Amino acid sequence: MIALASDHGGFELKNAIKTLLDELALPYKDFGTDNAAPCDYADYAAPAARTVASGDCDRGLLFCGTGAGMNCAANKVRGIRCVVCSDCFTAEMSRAHNDANMLALGGRVVGVGLARQIVKIWLETPFSGDERHKRRISQIAALEAAPTLRVGLRSLPLNAEP
Ligand code: RB5
Numbered sequence: 001m002i003a004l005a006s007d008h009g010g011f012e013l014k015n016a017i018k019t020l021l022d023e024l025a026l027p028y029k030d031f032g033t034d035n036a037a038p039c040d041y042a043d044y045a046a047p048a049a050r051t052v053a054s055g056d057c058d059r060g061l062l063f064c065g066t067g068a069g070m071n072c073a074a075n076k077v078r079g080i081r082c083v084v085c086s087d088c089f090t091a092e093m094s095r096a097h098n099d100a101n102m103l104a105l106g107g108r109v110v111g112v113g114l115a116r117q118i119v120k121i122w123l124e125t126p127f128s129g130d131e132r133h134k135r136r137i138s139q140i141a142a143l144e145a146a147p148t149l150r151v152g153l154r155s156l157p158l159n160a161e162p
Contacts, residue, residue, distance in 0.1 A: 002123075003060035005031040005048035006107070007041040010063025010070070013107035013115055017061060020116050026123070029057060045073035052101050053079035060102040061119060067104035074102050078144050081137070086110050091118045095125035097133050 002021060006014040011033060021028050031048040033039050041064045052060040060082075062070035067084035074082035082102035083094040086109050094100040103122050105115055127133070 001057045002026055002028040003031060003048040003051050003057035003102075004028050004063075005044040005060070005070070006033055006063035007044060007065075007070070008033060008036050008038050009041075009065030010067075010105065010107040011036050013105060013110070013112065014061075014063040016112045017063070017105075017115060017119055020119060024120070024123070028061075041069040042073040045070045046077065049074040049077035049080045049082070049102060053077050058101075059123070062102060062104040063107050064104070065106055065108040067106040067109065071104035074104065079141075081140065085118055085122070086114070088114075088117055088121050091122040092125050095122055096128045097136075099127040099133070099137055 004014055004018070014030070018028065018030070029051070032044050045062055048060050048062060051057045060074070062074055062082065064070040067086070071082050071084040074080050080102055081098055081100045082104055083090065083098065083100045084104040084106070085091050085094060086106065091103070094103070100122070103119065105118065110118065
């Protein structure tokens, strides 16, 4: 099951991607919005992200004007690795290397044709499972759980000067 959500800026693109999901016979659940009236993206990103984090949905697709607001909001939910994406290479790598579980797209950035390609690649690309990528993903999870990130022999306070 794929979770979908948009604000008004991504509403049309979300509807276009529903057509793609129908063609691919992939089931989805739409967490709104259900019209083009202005609304606040976090209100819709949150329930979609929570359902992916809980495992009730396998992946999620988010849509706003740029993808940025939806992406920021979704990544505040523990367990979510959301990427905002407007090219096919990032779509592929975000699955193969980052095991991204949500994808955010900008309805004012990408056209329907490119968005369809991005979504198809993102849905069809598996995580590589390489140990180095697993290690890096567990470092992301550690950031959610603890105030310091341990990388190899280093312990980096999150607010340290570079
Ligand atoms: C709404 O105007 C717009 O700010 C929103 O859709 C999104 O692009 C925010 O990141």
